[in-house]
Amino acid sequence: MTVHHDSSLLRNAFETDAFAYYDTKRHDALNLDLGHSDGFYHHHFAVGDFDRSILNLTGTQRQEAINRELHRMETHQVDTLEEALGPVAREARILDAGSGRGGTAFLLHRTFGCRIDGVNFSTYQNDFARDQARRHGYADTVRFHDLNMTDTAFPDASFDYVVSNETTMYVDLDEAFTEFARVLKPGGCYVLLTWCVNDAVTDAPPEAAAIDEHYHCHTHRRSSYLSSLIKAGLTPYQVDDLTRRALPYWELRSESPLASGVEQPYLSGYQSDRVNYIRIAARRRADPMAKP
Template sequence: MTSENVSNTMANIDEMMYSCGVEILHPGGLEKTFEMANDCKINKDSNVLDIGSGKGITAIHIAQKYGCNIIGVDMSSNMVEYAKQAVSKKKLSEKISFMNLDAQKLPFDDNSFDVVFAECSTVLMDKERAFREFIRVTKPGGYVADLEMSWQKVPDKKAVDKAFEIWGGFSTKTFDEWRDFYIKMGLTDIKINNFSDKMQNMEMLYIKTLGITGILKMSWYMLINKSLRRGMIEYNNFFKDSKDYIGYGYFVGRKE
């Protein structure tokens, strides 16, 4: 299976999980999303850019909780269309909008946003290129925040290569490396929240969220779709084999 096919399969797995009832795919769920938002001082006057906005779930919850204005950007036109429909149903179109574009080439003016907010997306990008854009469009004194799967310790080559293969170009950093990267990019007041312990409860959380109907629906998808079934096996084996390395956390820095 080529890298492109693997990447497409993993994207399809995410879409399958969403369609079966899982809203938040990362450990810690909305609790950690809101903690990161609080560390960014998001309030009703904030203009927020949501990177890799997917189906708009994070943007909707953030707008509902804080009353801020949000623009979400995503490379997937399907995700953007779904997000627009979801926002319309929630009657939040005056607060939230979505654009289908590359987050590494943002069309916004310098110093446009109070907060640039990313979840589980920059590990698939050229990080320096992406963060230069994130920082460029952030107002002085504003925040750049990123929640990502990270290495708890320096991984062996097998884990790095397997992660790169499964996610079609995935690469991440240890928590210390993320801190050094934020410093290198010129961000200050850096805060790191390591919640790797939440990964232990991911499977049970998914089961609880899906319920019987969602589990049956997911089982049916995998029964009729060989690539999804193979992708899920690869995904689960990777997490099992690399459990000593894989962690999750978020990183917040302020633009001077």
């Protein structure tokens, strides 16, 4: 059953600002306008290198090749989540926390065949994702709910896995991770991908401030992720710094005619190591309140 809610899901000015940004068609034009050869729409970034020969092309041919390559990279970004999840049984349930326009959920379902529930407080994005689910014949197995990811209303221990793909910069980490631990079964796995402040280098890099202004978000400190996970009863067992692997995407995106202006802060942040791109996998302890 799809659960519908309204803007009462928004509890503070920060969430209201994010809602105003993502509940309209104003979000990143680059990700909306790329050629979507697989029929899915993505709003995430990417890791891995690109075909550098396309930079030798000129004119329209070059622009189209760049945008195709960006979309290919964005699609394969979900592989980075799948690697950390490992084998997933067809009977499993996955919660996609902050599911956007549905690209991550659809690709996870295509790989594992299991049921996916996406939660997102943007009605605009959810309506788009639900329409895509119908178009692809996934409406019974990939469902999108108008819910706040920090208060999902699902029963305790509903899911085998939770994923968040570049969405934790829109939530209070303690609040979100406590909710994820609640809805995970004991021993269940949570995997996140995100950018963050490398507070081993600096607490307030200018690049993070520019990214936050552009995306109406809050880039958390790297150390905050680990401390909040442990506090919530989620024990990290894999932490990967993917910053260097994330650089080529921004190099290529800066060459696109659809570049949005946020490319340079990511490039500078990643090159200086002041901003990181990380993947963390954590497991729910049998007793979330017990010390790890």
